[in-house]
Amino acid sequence: xxxxxxxxxxxxxxxxxxxxxxxxxxxxxxxxxxxxxxxxxxxxxxxxxxxxxxxxxxxxxxxxxxxxxxxxxxxxxxxxxxxxxxxxxxxxxxxxxxxxxxxxxxxxxxxxxxxxxxxxxxxxxxxxxxxxxxxxxxxxxxxxxxxxxxxxxxxxxxxxxxxxxxxxxxxxxxxxxxxxxxxxxxxxxxxxxxxxxxxxxxxxxxxxxxxxxxxxxxxxxxxxxxxxxxx
Amino acid sequence: xxxxxxxxxxxxxxxxxxxxxxxxxxxxxxxxxxxxxxxxxxxxxxxxxxxxxxxxxxxxxxxxxxxxxxxxxxxxxxxxxxxxxxxxxxxxxxxxxxxxxxxxxxxxxxxxxxxxxxxxxxxxxxxxxxxxxxxxxxxxxxxxxxxxxxxxxxxxxxxxxxxxxxxxxxxxxxxxxxxxxxxxxxxxxxxxxxxxxxxxxxxxxxxxxxxxxxxxxxxxxxxxxxxxxxxxxxxxxxxxxxxxxxxxxxxxxx
Numbered sequence: 001x002x003x004x005x006x007x008x009x010x011x012x013x014x015x016x017x018x019x020x021x022x023x024x025x026x027x028x029x030x031x032x033x034x035x036x037x038x039x040x041x042x043x044x045x046x047x048x049x050x051x052x053x054x055x056x057x058x059x060x061x062x063x064x065x066x067x068x069x070x071x072x073x074x075x076x077x078x079x080x081x082x083x084x085x086x087x088x089x090x091x092x093x094x095x096x097x098x099x100x101x102x103x104x105x106x107x108x109x110x111x112x113x114x115x116x117x118x119x120x121x122x123x124x125x126x127x128x129x130x131x132x133x134x135x136x137x138x139x140x141x142x143x144x145x146x147x148x149x150x151x152x153x154x155x156x157x158x159x160x161x162x163x164x165x166x167x168x169x170x171x172x173x174x175x176x177x178x179x180x181x182x183x184x185x186x187x188x189x190x191x192x193x194x195x196x197x198x199x200x201x202x203x204x205x206x207x208x209x210x211x212x213x214x215x216x217x218x219x220x221x222x223x224x225x226x227x228x229x230x231x
Numbered sequence: 232x233x234x235x236x237x238x239x240x241x242x243x244x245x246x247x248x249x250x251x252x253x254x255x256x257x258x259x260x261x262x263x264x265x266x267x268x269x270x271x272x273x274x275x276x277x278x279x280x281x282x283x284x285x286x287x288x289x290x291x292x293x294x295x296x297x298x299x300x301x302x303x304x305x306x307x308x309x310x311x312x313x314x315x316x317x318x319x320x321x322x323x324x325x326x327x328x329x330x331x332x333x334x335x336x337x338x339x340x341x342x343x344x345x346x347x348x349x350x351x352x353x354x355x356x357x358x359x360x361x362x363x364x365x366x367x368x369x370x371x372x373x374x375x376x377x378x379x380x381x382x383x384x385x386x387x388x389x390x391x392x393x394x395x396x397x398x399x400x401x402x403x404x405x406x407x408x409x410x411x412x413x414x415x416x417x418x419x420x421x422x423x424x425x426x427x428x429x430x431x432x433x434x435x436x437x438x439x440x441x442x443x444x445x446x447x448x449x450x451x452x453x454x455x456x457x458x459x460x461x462x463x464x465x466x467x468x469x470x471x472x473x474x475x476x477x478x479x480x481x482x483x484x485x
Contacts (some may be wrong), residue, residue, distance in 0.1 A: 067408035076424075077433075168300075169301070196311070196315045203305075207300050211295055
């Protein structure tokens with residue numbers, strides 16, 4: 001057993017920090033895309049839009065059945081081809097691993113967020129729709145002003161837990177050789193040979209961030225229960 | 232479209248044999264990993280509900296640690312870090328374990344213990360959902376704590392949580408793909424290898440996707456059958472099932 005030397009981390013910190021920033025921005029972008037798209041997916045299913053509803057349902061079932069790593073490989077290969085067709089010249093346009101990661105995580109998480117929002121929609125009292133209808137609100141305004149605000153509040157703890165999982169999942173961009181927190185650590189470990197210190201440190205950073213966020217989930221849950229008790 | 236799968240590889244196999252061998256490793260990891268996760272998960276889940284403060288705290292710590300570190304990082308800890316931290320002889324023995332066992336065992340332990348933390352939370356929820364009277368009645372009958380858990384609490388709690396365990400089953404077979412990062416040639420790794428050699432990316436990934444879909448379907452049907460067979464008839468607690476829940480919301484890494 002070789003002696004551990006954590007002073008190496010001082011030197012490594014700037015690079016690891018830039019990796020952590022990448023992980024966080026990937027999480028933020030995937031959250032934004034995933035929530036926006038996921039809400040649309042959930043509404044399309046809830047409103048039972050013909051054909052589109054079934055397509056969305058199929059997409060979600062497919063995405064949720066295959067591993068994220070395989071999805072990353074798929075998009076890394078498919079997105080350039082789709083873009084090539086979209087721009088009309090038919091030749092694949094390479095977009096690089098970074099863009100692949102952002103697009104993949106956004107589309108992938110949309111499937112999971114959409115399921116959460118759909119359950120929230122189902123849990124809402126039917127009277128909410130009827131009351132909004134009776135007040136003469138249009139369908140769009142009903143969802144925007146009455147339904148969605150309540151749904152988001154109800155499911156906010158689950159959304160946050162899902163986002164913690166998303167943050168952990170971003171470490172999988174390792175398979176695309178990107179420099180997220182884990183990627184940065186593994187690249188440094190290959191240079192300086194201190195992989196024990198590097199990986200232990202990465203584990204501690206993830207543990208600290210995710211534990212803190214889990215506490216927030218607990219607090220949100222408590223707040224929600226209190227509100228439903230006083231209502 | 233799948234013609235490429237029936238072409239010969241450089242070592243005389245068909246490409247489809249590679250996929251099937253990958254599927255074998257995926258299934259082996261998921262199956263044996265599941266039983267580790269189930270055993271440890273029940274123990275930790277029970278540990279979170281007992282009176283003994285030390286056991287309750289230790290169980291909580293276990294769940295916190297294993298749930299809040301990404302499975303890929305845990306994979307690296309088991310594969311790269313553990314052999315370095317162990318005394319020389321054992322560490323070297325681990326490092327020199329021949330492939331594929333050198334990657335398989337760390338991956339198995341990693342997935343088992345990671346999934347155990349998630350199952351523990353479900354078990355705890357199941358135990359807490361039981362009416363207090365169950366434990367009290369057992370106590371009144373003079374049944375000891377250990378036997379109360381074994382004969383009264385755990386069997387009922389497990390029957391309650393079958394639906395939520397479905398998402399853990401789905402999670403563990405998807406997480407097996409993370410083992411490719413430590414060199415195990417499971418299904419996704421084989422699909423990538425075929426795509427790199429033959430450039431038939433679409434066929435290779437599509438075949439793997441179809442296999443994963445079939446696995447998901449089987450896992451789902453199996454869990455539905457178990458749920459149907461073990462559902463507690465007429466129990467007020469079955470109402471728990473009717474509250475809308477997000478399948479897979481606490482999904483493990485895909």
